[in-house]
Amino acid sequence: MQRFSFNRTQTASNKTPRKINRNLIFNLIRTKQPISRADLSRVSGLQRSTISLIVEALIAEGWIVEGAVGHLPRGRRPTFLEINSRRAIIALDIHPAQTTIAVTDLAGRIITQQVVLVPDGATKALNTIVNAIRKLLAAHEDLAFDGIGISLPGRADLNLQKLIFAPNLNWPVLSLKSKMERATGLRVKMDNVANACALSEVWFGASDGLHDLVVVNVSEGIGTGIFANGQLLRGENGLAGEFGHVQIDADGPACACGSRGCWEVLASNRAAIGYYNALVPNSTGITFDTLIKLSQKGDKHAITALTRMAENLGRGIRIIAVALAPKEIVVVGDITTVWHSFGAIIDSQMKKNAFTKSPILRPAYDGATARLRSAVALVLGEDAMSGDHQA
Amino acid sequence: MQRFSFNRTQTASNKTPRKINRNLIFNLIRTKQPISRADLSRVSGLQRSTISLIVEALIAEGWIVEGAVGHLPRGRRPTFLEINSRRAIIALDIHPAQTTIAVTDLAGRIITQQVVLVPDGATKALNTIVNAIRKLLAAHEDLAFDGIGISLPGRADLNLQKLIFAPNLNWPVLSLKSKMERATGLRVKMDNVANACALSEVWFGASDGLHDLVVVNVSEGIGTGIFANGQLLRGENGLAGEFGHVQIDADGPACACGSRGCWEVLASNRAAIGYYNALVPNSTGITFDTLIKLSQKGDKHAITALTRMAENLGRGIRIIAVALAPKEIVVVGDITTVWHSFGAIIDSQMKKNAFTKSPILRPAYDGATARLRSAVALVLGEDAMSGDHQA
DNA sequence: CGATTTTGTCTACGTATTGAACAATATCGT
């Protein structure tokens, strides 16, 4: 009798506790290194004996190593444990015209970093990147690589690792994935910039405990990454977080998505440039970078344009704050370089509602490295630590 | 050496797999009853021997019972397992003026149901409800009650089970909780109406697998419950989901929250009444119920008012669809009684964006019972099945 | 009436965490 279809639900086996605890211990070592077994026991609440067994396995598999010996006022000296620095990850931060490639260790520390100018044309672009990675792998033969993490502008479906939507990218990222996997033998994980930054904040951020956090990535467009309940919120087809296309002004200018008055039309870098162009004739071709520099020199029109952008940013962030009530909202993008001038404007706009007094609004510690470090989270985030992997 | 604070992280013990599998099996029995041990094995993927042990424990603790014997074309007959129907939960659906109290079994089936008119004045109101529950408990001495679940208009903090915000309720729900716990000895779990409905859809809904779902509860105001990644999204202080106070129109009418043009000011039942009053002089005092009946009779002004409400509902739902990309958006409230007339309007508004083609928009199967049944989910949802509980 | 099929239980085994005992260090007081 076959009354039921094959909806295998998620069960637990007798190996489940080890998987959970193993992951926990590895993450504690990653974030709090150097740390001794005894300290791990205290922090985690697990018995010292259990810690010893897990640590033994992690060392055997090459994830961690024993390091220096500590010093205490009394008693036997603790042996510190550290992430194995000979274990590394390739991190890619893809932009339309240029791509940053880095080698990081498992703690997200950047070992080397380089910018690759990507030529036009799909095949040329792919080859340029793959070759750069090949060279990087060859130059670091002493390192064991665990995978490649890619932060890209556009939405990626988690299940299929398939690119759904990448408006600003005119070459096929998906074939990059398969091409890179073939060329390197490493597994490739991709995700949206905003999602990657959210993961990065959670993995490498200052705060200890997990909490709800939204990353707002402001560049040509606006994308958001939502971290809630200990996970990224992905939504159907990985399309969650497209707050950039929430309508702010029903009578606003048209957007590429078919709607009008979308948040990103009013509050992106491109929007600020538009505001400036409207104020200053013959200023077409100006970059957002220049706009920021002008504002720092006291240029009135630049300041007006950026103020308007900041106000609109705040209006959209207010929506996020009302809708999701996260503990933190983190802004990533060039605008953060002049946060001291415009941060307060965004913040006051956000707080114009009785429900949005509590979120902490702040700029990302370092947007560029955040995107790179997130590659570590992407690669290690899922099943990397499941056990059958070897150094 | 005490280098670390007491951030006990969540560890797994050797009892963890049992907890997980126990929960899984109980939920399978709850949703698919009657079901045999062998079928549970096939559906879950766990061994028959494991199922037997778990089932033995669930029977011993009184959660489930053995029922009828099945019939097969061949082989030994399976013994069906069912939820213990002598195990029950008290469900409360609190509204400002009236409260519905029901007794349900653990599968969410309503055994009895009654409406209690709640008088003005805090102590009177509380006493009325507590007395009604006392009578109900006395009338069902044959049942063993596991707890009281309350669906209420306002936000409740999950951790503290503390009421944060209940604008339409002029009596202290929090003291109701402690008063009821003292009077009955049962534990009381409260949550927002929209959250409760979301849980109800997930626990008792048609779809088998978990998926992202947002419930939009439309009454005097608008509240939403967000279910994502297998959990309710609660946010800081339990304030996530206040989409009702997202600004739709910056020049719109003022809202009690201090902002203006909030979604609920434009799209709630109260908004529709306002639209009608503006069209028809001397119509003050009309209820939303009457408005619906007028529209069914073909009243032009009523139809205009509800159409406007539906359009604005759709605009807000579009924001939800863009921001969260859920698989389903479920509408709860009186408006669903005329879904055949206005559902399409809401849907077409929602889809006015390239990102919002895919969500399924539908009315709740039955809003009233959904709120009651959600009480089961509230009571059983957390640690009820942890093991140390007895019948 | 034996072969076949299906259900539900039983048993041996491997894997995990626990908690206490224990050996190895290192410092302090006398």
Place this chain on the structure above:
DNA sequence: ACGATATTGTTCAATACGTAGACAAAATCG
């Protein structure tokens, strides 16, 4: 100098759990 004290990290028996196969019970078919 030397025993008391404190701390780390390992070992070992006890216990809990899921697995996989064997097995008895029960029902139908040829």
